Amino acid sequence: xxxxxxxxxxxxxxxxxxxxxxxxxxxxxxxxxxxxxxxxxxxxxxxxxxxxxxxxxxxxxxxxxxxxxxxxxxxxxxxxxxxxxxxxxxxxxxxxxxxxxxxxxxxxxxxxxxxxxxxxxxxxxxxxxxxxxxxxxxxxxxxxxxxxxxxxxxxxxxxxxxxxxxxxxxxxxxxxxxxxxxxxxxxxx
Amino acid sequence: xxxxxxxxxxxxxxxxxxxxxxxxxxxxxxxxxxxxxxxxxxxxxxxxxxxxxxxxxxxxxxxxxxxxxxxxxxxxxxxxxxxxxxxxxxxxxxxxxxxxxxxxxxxxxxxxxxxxxxxxxxxxxxxxxxxxxxxxxxxxxxxxxxxxxxxxxxxxxxxxxxxxxxxxxxxxxxxxxxxxxxxxxxxxx
Numbered sequence: 001x002x003x004x005x006x007x008x009x010x011x012x013x014x015x016x017x018x019x020x021x022x023x024x025x026x027x028x029x030x031x032x033x034x035x036x037x038x039x040x041x042x043x044x045x046x047x048x049x050x051x052x053x054x055x056x057x058x059x060x061x062x063x064x065x066x067x068x069x070x071x072x073x074x075x076x077x078x079x080x081x082x083x084x085x086x087x088x089x090x091x092x093x094x095x096x097x098x099x100x101x102x103x104x105x106x107x108x109x110x111x112x113x114x115x116x117x118x119x120x121x122x123x124x125x126x127x128x129x130x131x132x133x134x135x136x137x138x139x140x141x142x143x144x145x146x147x148x149x150x151x152x153x154x155x156x157x158x159x160x161x162x163x164x165x166x167x168x169x170x171x172x173x174x175x176x177x178x179x180x181x182x183x184x185x186x187x188x189x
Numbered sequence: 190x191x192x193x194x195x196x197x198x199x200x201x202x203x204x205x206x207x208x209x210x211x212x213x214x215x216x217x218x219x220x221x222x223x224x225x226x227x228x229x230x231x232x233x234x235x236x237x238x239x240x241x242x243x244x245x246x247x248x249x250x251x252x253x254x255x256x257x258x259x260x261x262x263x264x265x266x267x268x269x270x271x272x273x274x275x276x277x278x279x280x281x282x283x284x285x286x287x288x289x290x291x292x293x294x295x296x297x298x299x300x301x302x303x304x305x306x307x308x309x310x311x312x313x314x315x316x317x318x319x320x321x322x323x324x325x326x327x328x329x330x331x332x333x334x335x336x337x338x339x340x341x342x343x344x345x346x347x348x349x350x351x352x353x354x355x356x357x358x359x360x361x362x363x364x365x366x367x368x369x370x371x372x373x374x375x376x377x378x
Contacts (some may be wrong), residue, residue: 023317048260051366051368054369128216183259
């Protein structure tokens, strides 16, 4: 896949580091990053991230998702007034809001899982692209759902699930092995 | 991360193909595989998959998940009687059931998203390891939840969310670009 034109030296350096990031390594080194430093995220990288999101599995392959790419600074600031843990949106280059589209659900009841898989793919693709993010939960908190619905003018059948800020990492977190044998059961509980 | 001892030539060949699978490529080439051919999946690979699962983000980092690794053939066959789309479990080397553990939830209402992220990480790690899988949805279908609860003897606070069969791919599916510009909105709906 093409990474498009790279806009700054720091991005070029980061991409060199991560261009051949092994898939398993990516899964193990993705961390929740809540501080970002100045630096743009090119549209080509955003398209790569959205392509990864839309490659997620979904019930009956119905792909019941919609995405809002937010670069407008005023809108990003307004989002921090709706979501209490979203203050880093003031510094992020952009944010992507993952929404469920209930009108696209053939089988009812699976959209949260489908859109969560798309969200996780997004976080991994952002990390693999040399950028950072964190899962900001929206649904099922009704005040967050309604706040974003009003801010973006979403129709009733579209439910915001989560927000992914995207930016250059402003803090460093190492790999953390969270494997817990106590959570692994064999053939029965 | 270590891939442990490789047990068969076909696995060695597959691992050579995928060992340095680029993270973005893994996201784009993971497909739902429903046919498996004979061949074992070593315990070391299963541990790698579970480690990836447990590296998923979760609300407040509470990691409200539990995993059941099913290798017992009789149990795998019984699962096909509970889940109508799970007939491939008869051929799979094993299956992993991802469960939500409600007793580990500090913030209520997020376990489905947390466990879906873990499930997606699992599917990607299975793919990156040279094996294949498919997301078999369980929750919120009550007859599937109750069937598996009874089969495995799960306590009330543990809810099976999804099943991932694991096996050597018995069908080939290429990369599919599902990017849809119509699902991408800019700053507003």
